[in-house]
Amino acid sequence: MFRVAIAGAGGMAHMHASCYTANPNACVVGVYDKRPEAAAEMAGANGATAYASFAEMLEAARPDVVDVCVPTPWHVDYVVAAAEAGLKGIVVEKPMGRSVADCEKMADACAASGTPLFVAHVLRFFPEFAEAKRQVDAGAVGNVVTVRTRRGGSFPRAWENWYGKPDWSGGVILDLVIHDLDWLRWTFGDVERVFAKGISPKLPPASEVNSDYALITLKFKSGVIGHVEATWADPGGFKVGFEIAGDAGLLESNFNQPAGVPFVAALQRGAEAGAAVAVPESPTAVNPYYAELDHFLTCLATGATPSITPKDGCEAVRIALAAFESAQTGEPVVLP
Amino acid sequence: MTVKIGILSVAHMHAYSYASAVNALPGAELVGIADHDQARAESAAKTFATRAFGSYEELLAADIDAVIVGSENVRHRPLTEMAAAAGKHILCEKPLATSVADGRAMLAACKSAGVQLMTAFPCRFSPAMVRLKSAVDNGDIGKVIAVRGTNRGRCPFDWFTQLDQSGGGAVIDHTVHVTDLMRWLLKSEVTEVYAEISNRMFQQEFDDTGFLTLEFDNGVFATLDSSWSRPKSFPTWGDVTLSVVGEKGVLTLDMFSQNLVLYSDKTGGVSWSPWGTNIDELMVAAFAKAVASGSPLPITGEDGLAAAAVSFAAYASAKAGKPVAPEVVL
Ligand SMILES: NC(=O)c1ccc[n+]([C@@H]2O[C@H](COP(=O)([O-])OP(=O)(O)OC[C@H]3O[C@@H](n4cnc5c(N)ncnc54)[C@H](O)[C@@H]3O)[C@@H](O)[C@H]2O)c1
Numbered sequence: 001m002f003r004v005a006i007a008g009a010g011g012m013a014h015m016h017a018s019c020y021t022a023n024p025n026a027c028v029v030g031v032y033d034k035r036p037e038a039a040a041e042m043a044g045a046n047g048a049t050a051y052a053s054f055a056e057m058l059e060a061a062r063p064d065v066v067d068v069c070v071p072t073p074w075h076v077d078y079v080v081a082a083a084e085a086g087l088k089g090i091v092v093e094k095p096m097g098r099s100v101a102d103c104e105k106m107a108d109a110c111a112a113s114g115t116p117l118f119v120a121h122v123l124r125f126f127p128e129f130a131e132a133k134r135q136v137d138a139g140a141v142g143n144v145v146t147v148r149t150r151r152g153g154s155f156p157r158a159w160e161n162w163y164g165k166p167d168w169s170g171g172v173i174l175d176l177v178i179h180d181l182d183w184l185r186w187t188f189g190d191v192e193r194v195f196a197k198g199i200s201p202k203l204p205p206a207s208e209v210n211s212d213y214a215l216i217t218l219k220f221k222s223g224v225i226g227h228v229e230a231t232w233a234d235p236g237g238f239k240v241g242f243e244i245a246g247d248a249g250l251l252e253s254n255f256n257q258p259a260g261v262p263f264v265a266a267l268q269r270g271a272e273a274g275a276a277v278a279v280p281e282s283p284t285a286v287n288p289y290y291a292e293l294d295h296f297l298t299c300l301a302t303g304a305t306p307s308i309t310p311k312d313g314c315e316a317v318r319i320a321l322a323a324f325e326s327a328q329t330g331e332p333v334v335l336p
Numbered sequence: 337m338t339v340k341i342g343i344l345s346v347a348h349m350h351a352y353s354y355a356s357a358v359n360a361l362p363g364a365e366l367v368g369i370a371d372h373d374q375a376r377a378e379s380a381a382k383t384f385a386t387r388a389f390g391s392y393e394e395l396l397a398a399d400i401d402a403v404i405v406g407s408e409n410v411r412h413r414p415l416t417e418m419a420a421a422a423g424k425h426i427l428c429e430k431p432l433a434t435s436v437a438d439g440r441a442m443l444a445a446c447k448s449a450g451v452q453l454m455t456a457f458p459c460r461f462s463p464a465m466v467r468l469k470s471a472v473d474n475g476d477i478g479k480v481i482a483v484r485g486t487n488r489g490r491c492p493f494d495w496f497t498q499l500d501q502s503g504g505g506a507v508i509d510h511t512v513h514v515t516d517l518m519r520w521l522l523k524s525e526v527t528e529v530y531a532e533i534s535n536r537m538f539q540q541e542f543d544d545t546g547f548l549t550l551e552f553d554n555g556v557f558a559t560l561d562s563s564w565s566r567p568k569s570f571p572t573w574g575d576v577t578l579s580v581v582g583e584k585g586v587l588t589l590d591m592f593s594q595n596l597v598l599y600s601d602k603t604g605g606v607s608w609s610p611w612g613t614n615i616d617e618l619m620v621a622a623f624a625k626a627v628a629s630g631s632p633l634p635i636t637g638e639d640g641l642a643a644a645a646v647s648f649a650a651y652a653s654a655k656a657g658k659p660v661a662p663e664v665v666l
Contacts, residue, residue: 245565
């Protein structure tokens, strides 16, 4: 039985907590959040104890695993502190960190203490994305030439409007399509150069927005050309789709449907709905968030290497921040 | 008044659709077809119950008011210049020209002959596109921020992939329609083009893949996929899509999505049978009407050249590995 302590008690933390509670090999023993009432509520719902500080939780709850679900810029603080506590494993939400330097710091700290670190790139556990990689690897479309993804919906409302502060969240380029960037790198290999246009990279520091949009073009080392659409400006509901075109076929999910509806208008209706971030759902027997966390716990139990490494988390952030930089400078950015 | 129309070359498959549009149009008459491939002229003339002329000169000397140029891309210039010299109004297939110099020469020839030149951009006539444009003009989504467009297709091969006939592959073929829609919609010109272009689909000399990023003079940014990336087994020829992102909402257009889906044991495949409006007919009707009334054509040669210049800039950008400004054509 893995004893799990969670840092953060917001939207994603609740999802992770319910997955551990449902898992026969895990239980939530501690919750810490800088808002004590949020920690108390989530602890209560999962039979855990709420703590007044992270250090106290590490000390008193005796966790095997710490799961970091606070907003992105503070991942590094909790992961590094947890790495020094001699745990069995650490989970950190995506994006791994707000900068490549932070990501490397986390990777180094965990390597130094020998603590397995799992970056929760849940998209790899979404069945359609996992199946697409299997099909590509099996040559279903021949040699891949182009790949396009799209992701997003309306603007996510959360604690302190942190998603709306690009300095904190990195906007759609870092926060939202890190999912696709990791899946693309996993499926099509390393990226050679990036060119991007977007709203938030053009804003002065300390800006706050209530929508964001970006279009990213990627050239992979393999020659594949990719396009990533990222939106927090679509009131028409959360949409995810992709298509992969090769010299022997085309594989797609939710992309080229004979919809019979050639025009759609999605308009803002004035006052925003409640504070929540759209979490993509996938109505299959196994919840992908459950699957990713169960995978990590299984690896910890068996000593196997988790399928997502700290380097993966770091590289996805590197690609996203290269796109962010390109959108700032107007020039393509070549990756090392 | 009946508008008498001749077709100069049916090398491009769209010429067949325009010929049947002329035949379907009350008030227009298809006087004849000429082609540098005489057999092709004769078989097309038979299909459309019209006369095959022995040469372009012969057709231009006949009693016609206007011509449709449906040749290979590199012949657009000489055929347009001949038609202008003969005093005929011209509807020219896209891309208007394969270089800015050729395009400028075509505009000048028409101007000095006092004839009108229209570029064949039928997508402007799509009822869904007209609806989208009116929503933007009406301010439904507020200020436009960005546009994501696609115009993909199956590779047409034939002369389209012979660079000395086409002037380029997928990028010259598929950049211009959606670039024109964006210019028309935004009332703005492209100031910068970045492109990733490859030939990895067919591994031949011609480009088959193009992902373009465009910047407009009003600050809007856009991307456009102009690839021949639809496989032979794709259920239809390709697509034209736009997603227009504004401050107050998003408008999406999937121009050719009005289809039945046919699962056929005869062909062993799935195909989409379109039931949407025939936009070629609407375009040819608008051309004929303007010619008949002597009013300005709804789309100009300048429009065609501005869109083509974006495709030329895309090739230059891919070569240089950085964004480039398209040549200012107007
Ligand atoms: N995998 C996914 O699909 C997905 C979806 C949403 C969010 N996320 C990621 O999960 C993380 C959390 O996002 P969220 O949507 O749950 O945010 P949220 O705003 O819902 O919750 C954040 C919580 O963290 C607390 N907090 C803020 N700063 C803190 C600090 N320094 N120390 C302790 N607590 C602090 C806040 O009080 C709040 O309760 C982010 O990294 C985000 O990118 C992933």
